[in-house]
Amino acid sequence: MDAAAVDRVADRAHGCLLGVALGDALGMPTEGMAPGDLERRLGWVDDLLPGPGRALPAGQVTDDTEQTVMLAEAILAADGAVRAEGVTRHLLAWVDRAGPRADAVIGPSTARAFAQLRSGADPRTTGRSGTTNGAAMRITPVGLIHRPDDLLALVGAVEESCVMSHHTGVAISGASLVAGAVSAAVDLDVPGGGPAPDAVLDTLLDTAAHAARLGATRGIPVPAPDLAARADHARRIAERTDDDRTFLRRLHEEIGSSVATEESVPAAIGCLVRGGGMPFRVAVLAANLGADTDTVGAMAGGIAGALHGASGVPADLIARVLAVSSLDVQRLAVPLARLRLR
Template sequence: MATATTVVDRAAGCLLGGALGDALGAPVEFHQLAEIRRRHGQDGVTEPPKPALISDDTQLTLFTAEGYLSAWVRGKHLQIWDPAREVWSGYRRWLRTQQRKRPERDAVGLLADPRLYARRAPGLACLRALSSAEPPTQGEQYQRANGCSGVVRAAPAGFAPTGELAYEMGCEFAALTHGHPAAWAPAGALALLVHLVAVRRRSLPDAVDQVTGRVLRDHPDTAESLASAVRLAERDLGAARASLEARAFGRAPTEGGPGAESVMGLGPGWVGSQALAIAVYSALTHRRAAQFPDALRLAVNHSGDSDSTASLTGNILGALHGTAVLPRPWLARLELADVIERVGHDLGATCAGDTFEEQRYLVA
């Protein structure tokens, strides 16, 4: 088990890392790789813009966290435990920020922050699902919604008390708006992966192996996508090592190594399983702390859902390493960095047994 300080720091790193990836990729989300390189140079996007604006992915991640923290506080003090209901209420609060220009006078929690009242092209599946006053029942979920919006907001579920609960809550939170297994199973997989590296201190390869085995029971396509990411990462890391050895001995370097071709071989990332596979590949090939910026760059510069894939990569590596790996110049320009860090710390505190301002989350 990680120490209390490490869990709290890794929770903040998870949310901040995801937000940095989101902001890095948002300006090129719908661009083809050739267009990205034409506009930004052969290396593509290399750093977030100034200011580094988040998308609806990070907005919804914050409201996921607020909903879970509300459930945690109510469970502790009122013996009422219904995290899916509280997260649904959180998503409905987020919807209000997309419909209004500013907070109401009596707004509390995240709703009181005027910076969240920014419409960042939210997905239609979320908007349609959240137009209902009540969450869907298991038989009424939006079965055809299989996009990656469910997985990109699931990281806070990783700070549940146990790995199985993290997986279950990740699935449940995603299924509130995206009822297809290709959407909710990757969300459970991400939550379990975050839990294993941030709370249980598993190595990243071991955690990915465990997650792949767990999600296989619910959605074999997601398990196969993760297995493909692992195979590509091992192949490309082997090629990179061979090239370094060749240079060291004065031979011509071999071709290969981590790159956009492998990323695009996993799909564009619009579906949840593809987005998670791209993030896992990017994290596995750049798992050292100093490689965090390059991991996000790899996850961004492809023809697909650049902000989602980079956001997931940031979640994973932030959970693995904590806040020390986050580039300070990038954080200085990140929108809502103070709120994201505080919410992350509070998530970690629930695992670590640390105190935090619990009344902040009695928002309903």
């Protein structure tokens, strides 16, 4: 295996995981706020803040990052295989470690699945009603280990990661969109490390849309809009709006940013495009959007980090996040890179 290739992909994997953590931590204090209330109380959020009412220190990540790390560890423990039973074991172990804090942050689909799993239910039956964004928020490791020229394999792995909590077409489609975007981002180059040019975004989003439409055919069918079409609408809002506050208002009104997969995943794409794929700018936009800000930020930040690598994530901010959260994601980068390249 070529050492230079491993180093390059490992840097992108490291950047992706750092981007998840940065977007999560910046969005943590604004999660659940309505956009108008957010602006009145906090103004424009572009730094790490403590979580109001949740006693979380500035820079603390939430379950978005922790479950992303959990999924990466489950994949590595299985030598690259993504199987529902293995992911379930790691997910339940994470809940045990997190204790009461997990109960306070996990989403409704995952909470329902946990209750059934604790009662001894088969993990292949517990995700049949899960439609929210818990699967998409943790999915970036699947995108890191799969190349964009084999989206059937990527979507198959996405589905296995979703089975125990989010085995519906809309949830798998949203997670596939995010994983497809990450997979494409790893292979793309941004000249000069600046904002991504249209050609780069076209390739990334075309791959993401193809993955989303493949994912929509998996799992339990549920009434839901076409996520690829909604992501394309979010892109148009990002490209055709003059200022950031108007962009965020339109994104909130026309797409939404709740825990619903069909809102938060396209919203993440809107923030990605508006921010030119730059990890910090993308994360700041997500933090000021309102509603499920930490998850939108984690998804958008992960894609942007995969596009730019570790050096694209602001060193001072991410150092604070890693220290406060006692987080080490660099240890995962090389093993994930080796799985992608083998």
